[in-house]
Amino acid sequence: MEESALPSIFSPDHSYYKWVISLIVIFGTLMVVLNSTGVNIAFPKIMKNFGSNPDEIQWVVSAYMIAMAVMMPTLGRLSDILGYKKLFLGALFLFILASGACSLAWSLPSLIFFRVCQGMGAGIIMPLAMVILLDIFPASEKGLAMGIFGFGVSFGPVVGPTLAGFLTEYLSWRAVFYSNIPLGLLGLMAIYYLIPDNRQRKNGRLDYAGLLLLTVFLVSLLLALGRGNEKGWDSLYIQSLLLVALIFFLVFIVLEKLIPEPLIDLNLYKDVNFSVGSLIGIFFGLSLLSSIFLISLFVQDLLGYTPLEAGLLVMPGSLLMGIIMLISGRISDWIDARILIIMGLCCLSGSAYWMSILSLQSSYLLLTVMIASRYASLAIIWSPLIAVSLGSLSQEKVGMGAGLLNIVRQGLGGSLGVALAAALLVSRQQAHIIQHISKSQLAAGTNLIPLKGFSVVGGDVLKNKMLLADFLKGVSVRQLTVAAYQDCFFIISVFSLLAIIPALFLRKDQTL
Incomplete structure (x- = not known):
């Protein structure tokens, strides 16, 4: 009598199947997260290289986010036509190719164009990874699935800023992009050889x-x-x-x-939890990306931190975020996810308010704790929010739903966050400068027209200080810029608090 062969670990019947596939999927998405979190550390160097200001440099992020947002709603249709495996391979290959092109950028417009190409690949990879995990885990463990996803991608914020800081400081900001290539090639091989192509394809058109x-x-x-x-x-x-x-x-x-x-099935928004979750996702993305953008500029432009020091600053918070994501995801399978979401939003608002007291005397330890508290707050929200938002959708709609949630969080919320943070920072800086202009100089008829559209954040700060020398009376431009950052974090705190209102309308998950 022949012994029956043990089922392959790549067979859905094997007890280890979901864990092996999870590991491969997370590895394939890690490069995207590494780049998304690391590029912010390189902003000051890129600004100096191309002679740009915050209003211009924010398009390196915003263009990437827009491209992601445009591609995300195509996930459902493309996965039906191509299957998960081919779609994952194609998107990852595009991301690798665009990363190499970014490292060769000769101007800011060329860098922005290649970032658009990167975003097109990332716009498929991130939600597709979520869909695959939700597909292989049972409904009773969907919170755990999103916790695993969050825990895995949290290594991006842990390693990304630190690695980007090291590469930027000792090599070049271009290394932040071409370092993606080796990791991406490993991801391609793992997906090609190890992930089964068992998605049933359907006819259709985009x-x-x-x-x-x-x-x-x-x-x-x-x-x-x-x-x-x-x-x-x-x-x-x-x-x-x-x-x-x-x-x-x-x-x-x-x-x-x-x-x-x-492209988008608008009937999805008839589901209350999906609609409310999408709205909260906008606040989530706005708060997350605007904070990352502001912190990166603050510690390097005003406190004089090196890119490596700026990267190490967020490492403890990123580690904490990964652990809390895993825990909160699992807890949301046992208790009402609304409790975790509202608690996380309260903590998120409080952490932003705490950061509104930042000053030039803020210590490295204080900044580390502040950032860690912010990342921990985001981690409490993330896994329960995704689980409750997608929990009541049918299996064939989960792919489109995941894409749309990522649109509002990363594409719309994230892009709005970076754009508004850049505009608000410059606006508040100008306001504080004008407030400190001597009344005697105004009475003397000093012309203030040159201040229109003026910024001393980034760019040629020394030249800008010289232009302001006749307007200011011993007031440090750096002090006024700090006040602008404080205003920005206070406003982010208010936005985070407002997100609690729609969270009150979430319905309890019936699978509990």
Whole structure:
């Protein structure tokens, strides 16, 4: 009698199957997270290299986020046509290729273009990883699945800023991008050889008209937000962009309701938890990305930290975030996830308010604890929010739902966060400078027109200080800039607190 062969660990029937696939999927997405978190550390060097300011450099992030947002809603249709495996391989290959191109960028516009290509790959990879994990774990463990995903990708914030700081300080900011290539190639091999292609394919076509409308809407909106402070919010240029965004958004909504295979199934938003979770996701992304953007500039531009020191600053918080994500995800399978979400939002608001007291005398230890408290707050929210938002959707809608949640969190919320943080920082800085201009100089008829659109955050700070020398009476430009950062963190605190309101309308998960 022949002995029956043990089932392969890559067979869904094997007890280790979900853990092996989880490890491979997380490894494949790690490179995306490493790059997303590490590139912020290189901002000051990139700004110096290309002679740019915060309003301009934020497009390195915003363009990436827009591209991600545009690609995310295509996940459901593309996975039906290609299957999970081929789609994962194609997206990861595009990301690797774009990373190499970013390292060769010769100007800020070229870097932004290649970041768009990176974002297109990342826009598929991140939600696809979530869908695969939700697919292989039972419904009773969906919180655990998202906790594992969060724990895995949290190594990005742990390693990303530190690695980026080391590479930027001792090699070049370009190394932040070309270092993705070896890890990406390993990910490609692991996915190709180890992940089974068992997704049943369906015939269908991509909604190209909807994709075009969505792209124009997002680009117009983010361009208006990014250039509003520079051009003036009442300028014809900005108002035209906002009008274009509104028109294309409305046309997109009408089109999606009329066609049989829409890019986005608007019926998903009839689910209360999915709709509320999407709204909270906007606040989540806005708070997360705006904070990362501001902290990176603050510690390097004002406190004089090296890129490596700035990277090490966030390591403890990132480690804590990974552990709490895993724990909160598992706990959300046992208790009402709404409790964790509301508690996390309260902590998130409190941590941002705490950061509004930052000063030039803030110690390295204090900054580390502040950042750790912020990351811990985000970790409490993340896994329960995803689990409760997708929990009531049918299996065939989970892919599209995951893509849409990532749109509002990373694409819309994240891009809004970076754009608004950059614009708000410059605006508040100008306001504090003008407030400290001597009344006697104003009475003497000193011309203040040169201050319009003026910024001393980044760029040629020395030259800008010289331009302000006649306006200020012994007030340090650095002190006024610190006050602008404090204002920004206070406003982020208010936004985080407002997110509690929609959280009150979440419904209890019926699987508990």
